Amino acid sequence: MTDKIPEHNAIAQAISARQDWVVERLKKFVACPSVLGAERSAQEYIASLYDELGFAAKMLPVEVDRIKNLAGYSPVDWDYHDRPNVVAVHDVKNPAGRSLIFNGHVDVVSPEPVKLWRHPPFTASVSREQGETFIYGRGAGDMKGGSMCYLWALKALQDMGLEPASKVVLQSPIEEECTGNGALAMLAAGYTGDACLIPEPFHETVLCTQIGVIWFQVRITGKTTHVLGAGQGVNAIEKSWVIIQALRAFEQEMNKPERIPEPYRATHHPLNLNVGVINGGDWASTVAGECVTRFRFGLFPGESITELKKSIERRVAEAASSDPWLKEFPPQVEYIGFQAEGCGFNDSGPFGKALQEAHQSWRGGAPQKLHATCTTDVRYFNLYYNIPATCYGPKADNIHGVDERVSLDSMQRVTEVMTSLIIRWCGIQKKKRPI
Numbered sequence: 349m350t351d352k353i354p355e356h357n358a359i360a361q362a363i364s365a366r367q368d369w370v371v372e373r374l375k376k377f378v379a380c381p382s383v384l385g386a387e388r389s390a391q392e393y394i395a396s397l398y399d400e401l402g403f404a405a406k407m408l409p410v411e412v413d414r415i416k417n418l419a420g421y422s423p424v425d426w427d428y429h430d431r432p433n434v435v436a437v438h439d440v441k442n443p444a445g446r447s448l449i450f451n452g453h454v455d456v457v458s459p460e461p462v463k464l465w466r467h468p469p470f471t472a473s474v475s476r477e478q479g480e481t482f483i484y485g486r487g488a489g490d491m492k493g494g495s496m497c498y499l500w501a502l503k504a505l506q507d508m509g510l511e512p513a514s515k516v517v518l519q520s521p522i523e524e525e526c527t528g529n530g531a532l533a534m535l536a537a538g539y540t541g542d543a544c545l546i547p548e549p550f551h552e553t554v555l556c557t558q559i560g561v562i563w564f565q566v567r568i569t570g571k572t573t574h575v576l577g578a579g580q581g582v583n584a585i586e587k588s589w590v591i592i593q594a595l596r597a598f599e600q601e602m603n604k605p606e607r608i609p610e611p612y613r614a615t616h617h618p619l620n621l622n623v624g625v626i627n628g629g630d631w632a633s634t635v636a637g638e639c640v641t642r643f644r645f646g647l648f649p650g651e652s653i654t655e656l657k658k659s660i661e662r663r664v665a666e667a668a669s670s671d672p673w674l675k676e677f678p679p680q681v682e683y684i685g686f687q688a689e690g691c692g693f694n695d696s697g698p699f700g701k702a703l704q705e706a707h708q709s710w711r712g713g714a715p716q717k718l719h720a721t722c723t724t725d726v727r728y729f730n731l732y733y734n735i736p737a738t739c740y741g742p743k744a745d746n747i748h749g750v751d752e753r754v755s756l757d758s759m760q761r762v763t764e765v766m767t768s769l770i771i772r773w774c775g776i777q778k779k780k781r782p783i
């Protein structure tokens with residue numbers, strides 16, 4: 349049975365009273381440097397927060413054999429030893445509403461070059477600037493701040509003597525930033541629900557579409573020689589420029605106005621090619637014998653990963669055929685990391701409506717819709733598990749950049765809306781378990 353619904357005033361007060369509680373925990377969470385392969389300390393920390401709220405946290409290994417044949421799996425050349433997901437379930441015997449998943453990835457991207465940061469990336473400093481409070485640090489925005497919002501909402505409900513009257517699943521996956529295999533493993537293990545909210549730092553907008561993302565790398569073989577005979581060598585680093593230029597031309601074609609679907613017409617250049625990493629040569633006095641360049645590119649919702657791969661391979665082959673060396677020693681295209689399709693979220697369905705009503709009840713107007721030019725883990729829920737999923741999270745600046753920060757004021761607003769969403773979607777009841 350759903351309990352008496354608290355007034356906004358009472359909710360706002362309960363949330364406000366827990367601000368220090370949240371800041372202290374967010375700082376500790378940000379201080380865990382959970383870059384790829386080093387997620388353990390952050391996972392242990394969030395597990396302790398789940399436990400603190402009375403949800404029993406479980407470490408869940410990511411087992412490649414269980415997910416490698418599933419739709420949405422991204423190939424990797426690293427392993428998952430000691431890199432668990434964390435999950436916790438608030439179970440209700442006779443639910444009054446529908447179940448809800450909160451999902452917030454634990455991984456952060458590298459803060460390098462660290463020397464450019466004014467606020468060290470894993471120190472989590474708090475700063476009041478022009479009437480707004482910010483918490484700085486790698487991952488403060490993307491997306492440990494968002495994860496703290498759902499914990500803040502649940503804590504505030506507990507402080508009011510309440511809890512969700514339906515199942516709530518808390519998910520802290522690894523690898524949102526490179527594969528999505530963490531989220532996939534959690535869903536494949538049966539941690540599902542009637543809807544999912546991912547509080548990515550999208551400034552209190554509702555994500556309605558997101559593009560797909562593919563990672564690929566091009567391996568070029570050159571001919572090593574001592575630099576004194578450089579004329580007889582072939583420099584693989586310099587040859588990689590032929591491929592980069594060809595792929596830049598391909599990028600322009602893929603962004604031609606007639607190719608851009610409706611939601612992205614107002615977005616300047618929605619499909620971005622990034623030359624992210626270049627590894628070539630190993631000695632300053634040797635002509636580079638190999639060069640591997642790693643790229644990221646996008647695709648629109650509804651477009652096929654398989655077709656995009658074929659187009660990329662064709663472009664690389666065409667460019668190689670115009671170069672005598674590359675014609676004889678063709679570059680190899682390899683795939684490691686994201687193989688993510690684009691997807692949409694129906695914001696006029698029941699979950700979209702509940703979220704928009706919750707936002708409207710606090711902010712007085714409808715939330716803005718977001719058509720994202722990046723990917724998030726919502727694709728797994730929407731595309732492969734038929735679970736309506738969207739992002740709604742706080743304002744953050746410089747995510748993936750230098751001096752990343754999240755707005756505490758915005759986190760508080762998101763938490764208010766989340767609390768109302770829980771009430772609307774799950775129902776509430778008097779808290780049964782001891783806090």
Ligand SMILES: [Zn+2]
Nearest residue numbers: 490491524548
């Ligand atoms: Zn993120």
